[in-house]
Amino acid sequence: MITGIVVEIKAKTCIVLTPDAQFQEIPLPPGGVRLGEEICYIPRRRTIFWQSLMAAACLLILLGAGLLYHGWLTQAVAFVSMDINPSVEMTLDRREYVCEAKGLNAAGEILLSRAAVLGRPVEEAIDSILTRAVQSNYLLPSQNNVVLTTITTKNGQALALQPGKIYQTIVKSLQSTGVPAEVVVETATPEIRQQARKLGLSTGRYLIHVEGSKKGLDIGLEELKREGMASLEKKKGIVIGEVLGKHGYTGWVDLPKPVSQPGPEARSNHRSPGLVNNKGLERVSITEDKTPRMHPGAGTPGQKTSVPVRPVLPDDARGLPGLRVQGVPPHGYDQEHNGIKERNIKNEEPDGKDLHDNDNRELRDNKDLPGTSARDLDPEKDKGLEENKGGNSNQNSADG
Secondary structure, X not given: OEEEEEEEEOOOEEEEEOOOOOEEEEEOXXXXXXXXXXXXXXXXXXXXXXXXXXXXXXXXXXXXXXHHHHHHHOOOOEEEEEEOOOEXXXXXXXXXXXXXXXXXXXXXXXXXXXXXXXXXXXXXXXXXXXHHHHHOOOOOOOOOOEEEXXXXXXXXXXXXXXXXXXXXXXXXXXXXXXXXXXXXXXXXXXXXXXXXXXXXXXXXHHHXXXXXXHOOOOOOHHHHHHOOHHHHHHHHOOOHHHHOOOOOEEEEEOOOOOOOOOOHHHXXXXXXXXXXXXXXXXXXXXXXXXXXXXXXXXXOOOOEEEEEOOOOOOHHHOOOOOOXXXXXXXXXXXXXXXXXXEEEEOOOOOOOOEOOHHHHHHHHOOOOOOOOOOOOOOHHHHHHHHHHHHHHHHHHHHHO
């Protein structure tokens, strides 16, 4: 609080003399003042939102750090050039994403206009370029194809991008398209790349010129600008992978081999697949089961058994009172229908030996079965037995 005597009045302020002999300028009170009047003034404190200021400062720091980190990630660190007949070059950042791409000749510009590579990982970009090259007939299954890829780091930094990874990516892409090709992946120094740019060549084409000169090969710069890789090999009688040496990766991608169909003998050893219905269940044809079916009474496959329909009873049991033999017809019945019949039980495969050939032979020769006497086959004796049976029944009734 400020206390003092008003010594001067201004438009919006006044000057007061404090007890400690200091002059201070303060705002005019709402009711006004007069000279020589003693007044009191309480100054207002300015509110400072320290927390808000600190939060804003932290946010700015984070945004700045994020922008710096993103800029650091997106810096160009490597260059990948691809030569088929079109020649293209892609610039990669630290994430191995394509941040820039350009065609090094007219065919390369046309190819890049059809392939989306910017902002994509290098593997996807390479696959897109090769796919478009096949669709544009730069790579054909019927011709000798060569894909030369050269990797260069910026400012001679350590190579983070592995050539073997690029080689595998190219091989998989060519295999998926079904195009055979010679695949060569090499590395080059920044000086080689800079010299190639001055001459209007890709890094890979200029590297062929440099390494070929070391081996005594006459490969001119104009030929390198004009010819494709496969055409250059054919005209010069060279193999690019051998010219560049064995510092990188070199290989040949063949056409996919057709799947051979198994022959009749091979198919016979495998169970043929069944049909699949709409419920996803396998339906197996019943004709697949070739196991010989067994009769319940047969012991081994192929067994044939002869069984007489009429059972054979001992002599002493015939004609006894109260004896009931079910299924035995009376003597003298028509033998065409209910006589002694022969039934053969056979399985599907008639490989077994007849176990009762003797019984069948006796039946065919009209011989007596075991346990059957002449009395059993004599109708007169059977008639006497029936009369005797009837007399015994009457006697039993009389006794009752």
